[in-house]
Amino acid sequence: QAFVLEAQHRQQTAAMAAQAQAHSLCLSCSSTPPCSWGRRHSTFAYCLPHSPFLSVSLHRRRQQGYFSIRAADIDSDKVKPHIADTVLSKTNDSRALNQLLGIKGALRETDKWKIRLQLTKPVTWPPLIWGVLCGAAASGNFHWTIDDIAKSIVCMIMSGPCLTGYTQTMNDWYDREIDAINEPYRPIPSGLISQSEVVTQIWILLLSGLALAYGLDVWAGHSFPSLLCLAIGGSFLSYIYSAPPLKLKKNGWIGNFALGTSYICLPWWAGQTLFGSLSPDIMVLTVLYSIAGFGIAIVNDFKSIEGDRALGLQSLPVMFGVDTAKWICAGTIDATQLSVAAYLFATDKSYYGMALIFLVAPQVFLQFQYFLKDPAKYDVKYQASSQPFFVLGLLVTALATNH
Numbered sequence: 001q002a003f004v005l006e007a008q009h010r011q012q013t014a015a016m017a018a019q020a021q022a023h024s025l026c027l028s029c030s031s032t033p034p035c036s037w038g039r040r041h042s043t044f045a046y047c048l049p050h051s052p053f054l055s056v057s058l059h060r061r062r063q064q065g066y067f068s069i070r071a072a073d074i075d076s077d078k079v080k081p082h083i084a085d086t087v088l089s090k091t092n093d094s095r096a097l098n099q100l101l102g103i104k105g106a107l108r109e110t111d112k113w114k115i116r117l118q119l120t121k122p123v124t125w126p127p128l129i130w131g132v133l134c135g136a137a138a139s140g141n142f143h144w145t146i147d148d149i150a151k152s153i154v155c156m157i158m159s160g161p162c163l164t165g166y167t168q169t170m171n172d173w174y175d176r177e178i179d180a181i182n183e184p185y186r187p188i189p190s191g192l193i194s195q196s197e198v199v200t201q202i203w204i205l206l207l208s209g210l211a212l213a214y215g216l217d218v219w220a221g222h223s224f225p226s227l228l229c230l231a232i233g234g235s236f237l238s239y240i241y242s243a244p245p246l247k248l249k250k251n252g253w254i255g256n257f258a259l260g261t262s263y264i265c266l267p268w269w270a271g272q273t274l275f276g277s278l279s280p281d282i283m284v285l286t287v288l289y290s291i292a293g294f295g296i297a298i299v300n301d302f303k304s305i306e307g308d309r310a311l312g313l314q315s316l317p318v319m320f321g322v323d324t325a326k327w328i329c330a331g332t333i334d335a336t337q338l339s340v341a342a343y344l345f346a347t348d349k350s351y352y353g354m355a356l357i358f359l360v361a362p363q364v365f366l367q368f369q370y371f372l373k374d375p376a377k378y379d380v381k382y383q384a385s386s387q388p389f390f391v392l393g394l395l396v397t398a399l400a401t402n403h
Helices: 002-022 080-101 112-120 122-139 146-172 176-182 195-220 226-242 254-274 280-299 302-310 315-321 324-347 349-372 378-401
Strands: 043-047 055-061 066-071
Touching: 066 080, 066 112, 066 195, 066 280, 080 254, 112 146, 112 195, 122 146, 122 378, 146 176, 146 195, 146 226, 146 254, 176 302, 195 254, 226 254, 254 280, 254 315, 280 324, 302 315, 315 324, 324 349, 324 378, 349 378
Parallel strands: none
Antiparallel strands: 043 055, 055 066
């Protein structure tokens, strides 16, 4: 903040000095220079009448034969605190938003409901919600009626806030020792929420998600509770991903692929099952897309290297080092989408294939612009800028395979 304030002050001073010279007046004779140049006046003061920042005086020193320009005295305490308060206010607003979204750089919060929301990491919900939309589009049976829109919204709530919230809360609970090293400010390691409150939240979110899944089966008239089975399977996969003794995340290959499957396959399958039925080509494509999800999951491992290494978790950055892992990450994301594009070309869906290639191009650019330079530093910026292109590619694929 000190650097920001100093830079702002220097810019303002320079700009006002230039303006003073351009529109200067001699206060002694009220004329623009040149005037008497010292025959009648020893000092010419050039001022900005409405500026509290600057008053520039031009002195003629007969003995030395040169002029000096000096900044007039101002009460800087009246200026800088105002700028500092503005900068601090914007910073706190940004950190408060980070707290609600559940990402790093969060403001320390004491409100229990905000802490509960932070544990569910709302920033991770959009891919699941989008996955439901892609599944509905791929089914070919979604119509813009109130009934179908309501069904899709309930399915999104089940996939996002409920079951993803359950997964994230449980993951934070089992990662509390790692977070105490990597992110000690998070709610559980910092003691902002108790053990019983966390466990209660896990159960409420899980049971709510399963109840919504069963309700959707009844609503859709399914003879077999396929959505409930998907919800149970996904919840079990989330559990063994985070919890011992299996704790899939201990191995970077298995854990990240399980995570990619959860974020891409399961919501897509839920959306398509709600309005139609799964087909073999859709299952192959979504599993293939899960390899890209595997690459995206690696992005989150770079900020946790220290804690993962200390607790024996074999994430890819720990196993291969940062330089190798970042290329594995970027390569799997790009190669997967290009493979899907090739499949679309091979099945006479050329326009969709071209659209997908055009959406891959900016992702590659952003990888070189941010991620490959410093994965730990630019992870959030890279994800925020590249994810929209990735999820649009998912929708393009869904529309191409519309049944």
